[in-house]
Amino acid sequence: MKKLIGTAVALLLVGGAVLPASAKPAPKPVTVFEDAVGDAGNQDGGIPGFSEAGFDLVKGDITQKSKTELEFVVTHAAMAPTGTPGETFRLIWGFAVDGTQYEFTVKSLDVGEPDLVTSALTQTPTGMERLGQVYQGVARLEECGFVSVGINWAQCGVKAYYDAVFDPATATVTWVVDTKTLGAKKGSTIVGGGGGRAATGCMICWVPQYAERSLTPYSIIDSAVQITAFKVR
Ligand SMILES: [Ca+2]
Numbered sequence: 001m002k003k004l005i006g007t008a009v010a011l012l013l014v015g016g017a018v019l020p021a022s023a024k025p026a027p028k029p030v031t032v033f034e035d036a037v038g039d040a041g042n043q044d045g046g047i048p049g050f051s052e053a054g055f056d057l058v059k060g061d062i063t064q065k066s067k068t069e070l071e072f073v074v075t076h077a078a079m080a081p082t083g084t085p086g087e088t089f090r091l092i093w094g095f096a097v098d099g100t101q102y103e104f105t106v107k108s109l110d111v112g113e114p115d116l117v118t119s120a121l122t123q124t125p126t127g128m129e130r131l132g133q134v135y136q137g138v139a140r141l142e143e144c145g146f147v148s149v150g151i152n153w154a155q156c157g158v159k160a161y162y163d164a165v166f167d168p169a170t171a172t173v174t175w176v177v178d179t180k181t182l183g184a185k186k187g188s189t190i191v192g193g194g195g196g197r198a199a200t201g202c203m204i205c206w207v208p209q210y211a212e213r214s215l216t217p218y219s220i221i222d223s224a225v226q227i228t229a230f231k232v233r
């Protein structure tokens with residue numbers, strides 16, 4: 001019996017040795033929000049054409065591509081062959097990493113300009129380095145606080161810009177962010193945003209450009225809520 005066990009152990013060792021070294025499974029996306037199809041238009045009420053134009057949120061996934069990279073993918077019900085309309089509409093995703101509020105603002109076309117509201121509040125010129133340049137697909141990352149200036153403003157400071165890829169074939173927009181800029185490390189959790197966005201009805205939403213800094217529930221085209229937390233590995 002003893003000998004038999006010894007043989008079995010030897011076989012196991014040999015078996016282990018021939019396993020390919022690259023048996024690591026591919027990173028799996030985690031769906032952190034879902035939304036109904038056909039409700040894009042005004043305040044989550046469907047208006048013909050808005051879904052086809054690429055404003056109808058369906059779901060959002062986060063995938064940990066590596067120790068230092070997180071991929072964000074937002075899937076829509078449909079998308080025009082040219083992507084969603086560019087400079088005049090924005091996709092906003094407010095979230096928090098270990099309690100710090102952040103916000104992505106994503107658009108398919110961006111003409112670089114200084115951020116006037118942020119600049120006025122912080123007295124620092126933000127985005128000046130982007131003046132006059134045209135970008136195809138961009139995701140702007142901001143860290144957000146909340147200040148009272150007569151009325152309450154959501155105050156956000158730009159942290160970084162990332163390339164955003166609009167893919168009409170899959171009706172998705174994808175961007176990859178480094179964990180360091182997000183202040184995320186192993187064990188960090190990414191949850192839906194509160195902070196200055198909490199009262200606007202937009203945790204995740206498509207809005208016209210004019211409403212970007214003065215959101216009310218009346219300016220939202222389609223919105224979703226992130227209810228699933230993502231845990232950084
Ligand atoms: Ca939707």
